[in-house]
Amino acid sequence: MSTNAHVIFLKRPGAEGIPADDNFGFEKFPYPASPDTGEVLIKTLYLSVDPALRCRMNEDTGVHYVTPWEIGKEVDGFMGVGQVVQSADPGFSPGDIVESQAGWPWVAFFKRKQEEQNPLRKVDTALLGGNLTLPLTVLGLIGLTAYLGIKEKGGISAGQNQTLVVSGAAGACGSIAGQLGRLEGCARVVGICGSKEKCLFLTEELGFDAAINYKTENVKERLATLCPEGVDVYFDNVGGEISDTVISQMNKNSNVILCGQIAVYNKDLPYPPPIPERIENRIKEMSINR
Ligand SMILES: NC(=O)C1=CN([C@@H]2O[C@H](COP(=O)(O)OP(=O)(O)OC[C@H]3O[C@@H](n4cnc5c(N)ncnc54)[C@H](OP(=O)(O)O)[C@@H]3O)[C@@H](O)[C@H]2O)C=CC1
Numbered sequence: 001m002s003t004n005a006h007v008i009f010l011k012r013p014g015a016e017g018i019p020a021d022d023n024f025g026f027e028k029f030p031y032p033a034s035p036d037t038g039e040v041l042i043k044t045l046y047l048s049v050d051p052a053l054r055c056r057m058n059e060d061t062g063v064h065y066v067t068p069w070e071i072g073k074e075v076d077g078f079m080g081v082g083q084v085v086q087s088a089d090p091g092f093s094p095g096d097i098v099e100s101q102a103g104w105p106w107v108a109f110f111k112r113k114q115e116e117q118n119p120l121r122k123v124d125t126a127l128l129g130g131n132l133t134l135p136l137t138v139l140g141l142i143g144l145t146a147y148l149g150i151k152e153k154g155g156i157s158a159g160q161n162q163t164l165v166v167s168g169a170a171g172a173c174g175s176i177a178g179q180l181g182r183l184e185g186c187a188r189v190v191g192i193c194g195s196k197e198k199c200l201f202l203t204e205e206l207g208f209d210a211a212i213n214y215k216t217e218n219v220k221e222r223l224a225t226l227c228p229e230g231v232d233v234y235f236d237n238v239g240g241e242i243s244d245t246v247i248s249q250m251n252k253n254s255n256v257i258l259c260g261q262i263a264v265y266n267k268d269l270p271y272p273p274p275i276p277e278r279i280e281n282r283i284k285e286m287s288i289n290r
């Protein structure tokens, strides 16, 4: 019989801990010969490795909708894409491309029961142009997060001469959020990211007006130059000092879209992590929605 293999969670990084290889293990085990009625056998093709998974390494993630990983148990991510190998479910045929919340068996087959909480969905590959990772990025939760954030929380209206700043701007969510902000009508879109190459990607390929490299540039000074009329919308992926700096330059009645706080995920803090008192005060004084 062929063997399956999966990633298991061995130990938590602890307070202020940087994740390391030895937090994880790799285990082999037999995989079932054929699916039982109502089950399908799926080969993992792609798994989404998301920043929020870092929070699942803690004993408590701080939010009810993201559960902590259990020691000694299989690691599961938010989403994955696979291919049906065998099916005992009339809704699926061998060869179908499917997506679901996925465990992490590495390059191996696994057995998946249809579950109400975590349905297995067939992917319409005709929409993907051959790129099977799209359900994990722009056409999946990432794209939806950027879209809903910008649409529902941004307060953007065309013709209002609004300035949008995006942190984590070259990442999955940020790169989509910046482009959507432009399409919604922002007059100026500025991205903050961590390398020269990423800055060029934002300005030359994605249509951002400007980009700030937070590792080599003074974010406060560059923002003041690039956003002379202040910041109206802030799509916040990172939190920490960068966000404190942006919020300090936001206008009255402006909007922070609190998408994530990656800069503080290695700290043992509840989500969303607390912000300095002076920033809290500014948010109140300026009636900033966050
Ligand atoms: N609310 C929701 O439902 C969702 C929230 N999120 C959140 O959005 C954020 C981005 O996620 P996603 O786009 O998928 O992630 P990506 O992995 O695509 O991008 C994350 C980027 O963040 C930057 N980064 C990492 N550490 C720091 C730091 N200390 N300071 C500043 N920048 C940093 C890095 O780029 P660089 O080189 O620029 O530093 C990194 O590549 C995360 O906070 C995530 O939790 C994501 C999906 C859904």
Ligand SMILES: CCCCCC(=O)/C=C/[C@H]1[C@H](O)CC(=O)[C@@H]1CCCCCCC(=O)O
Pocket: 050, 051, 052, 055, 061, 062, 063, 065, 066, 067, 078, 141, 142, 259, 260, 261, 271
């Ligand atoms: C714990 C901090 C969460 C910060 C917000 C965040 O990053 C959300 C992350 C999303 C991820 O990148 C893609 C998702 O699907 C996440 C949100 C949905 C979580 C559902 C999880 C359900 C479960 O664990 O059973």
